[in-house]
Amino acid sequence: MKILFVPVLAAALAFTANAQDSKAFLGRWDMTVIPDGGKPYPQWIELTETGGKLGGRVQPRGGAWHEITEAHVDGKKLVVTVGEDTAWELISPSAGKLTGVQKHAGVTGPTLTGVKAPTLDRPMPKQWTAPRAIFNGKDLTGWEPIGNVDNNRWVARNGELVNDNPEVVGQKPRPAANIKTTEKFQDFKLHIEVNCPEGGNSGIYMRGRYELQVGTEGGKLPSHEMGAIYSYYPPPAGSELGLGKWTTFDVTLVGRHVTVLRDGKMYHDNVELPGITGGALDSNEAEPGPFYLQGDHHGVIAYRNITISVPKK
Known part of the structure; x- marks a missing residue:
């Protein structure tokens, strides 16, 4: 009995220690990946613990979030599998900050930094300013291309902000530029109208970080279709894509809570x-950010009547 009791007790103590060590890592973290000599880019991770088992989800640079497949505490490090043959080794947080490295197939790569994601828990403003246009319908004043700027296809035409990036049958479209406002916003009410052609794909990014999906990715996942908060919340069941005609979005964002109406x-x-x-342009969730519209997918997308209201001071 004594011989069996000692390892069982030791295992229980080790489990308790690991559980305590893991608690510092739990929660949501706004991450930045810093390649050696490359441009930093944002990611996001949420770490949870259920029944002593670590889990959660991770948002990679592009595409949808996915579940964490494995995570464990190794000394003062948390090792998280975030993708195929890719893991993050994170050092125990200090003052609400994470540091670490990314390893792919065992090879150490980019460094990682992270901060605790802010709660952004704010009450609904009592009053809003009158709507004002942030696109003048005549030119790109107040907007600038980003990404593949050498292939900027955005033009102002007939009162519309148009991405002339047509799909050519049998050809892969050359990646074009996205476009963003030069002005940044925190909480707001946005009115925007869009005409997305059949098979078109775009997106409206709030604060440059949260995508309201425009168009279609083929219908396989509802959370990737017209009106979804991309990969988080699908549109209502049975919603029509309504491609090839004008549709209106009215969006209210306060803190990290969003309300979206489509055609009322x-x-x-x-x-x-x-x-x-x-x-997302960055992971600095506490800060104001621009609106940006995706133009790097195919489809001649047109936006118009873009207005903004902000809380009255």
Whole structure:
């Protein structure tokens, strides 16, 4: 009995120590990946513990979030499998900050930094300013291309902000530029109208971090279709894509809670944005950010009547 009791007790103590060590890592973290000599880019991770087992989800640079497949504490490090043959080794947090490295197939790569994601828990403003246009319908004043700027296809035409990036049958479209506002916003009410052609794909990024999906990715996943908060919240069941005609979005974002109406129909009622979505400009969730529109996918996308209201001071 004594021989069996000692290892069982030791294992229990080790489990308790690991559980205590893991608690510092739990929660949501706004991450930045810093390649050696490359441009930093954002990611996001949420770490949970259920029944002594670590888990959670991770938002990679692009695409949808996915579940963490494995995580364990190794001394003062947390090792998290975030992708195929890819793991993050994170050092125990200090003052709300994480550091670490990314390893792919055992090879040490980019460094990692992270901060605790802010709660952004703010009350609904009592008053808003009158709507004002942030696109003048005549030129790109107040907007600038980003990404593949050498292939900027955005033009102002007939009162519309148009991405002339057509799909050519049998050819892979050359990646074009996205476009963003030069002005940054925190909480707001946005009115925007869009005409997305059949098969077109774009997105409206709030604060440059949270994507409201425009168009289609083929219909396989509802959370990737017109009106979704990309990969987090699908549109209401049975919603039509309505491609090839004008449709209107009215979006209210306060803190990390968003309400979206499409053509007057409620799509998302004060839902919480857990974290950034794929394609975000950065992971600095506490800061104001621009609106940006995706133009690097195919389809001649047109936007118009873009207005903004902000809380009255």
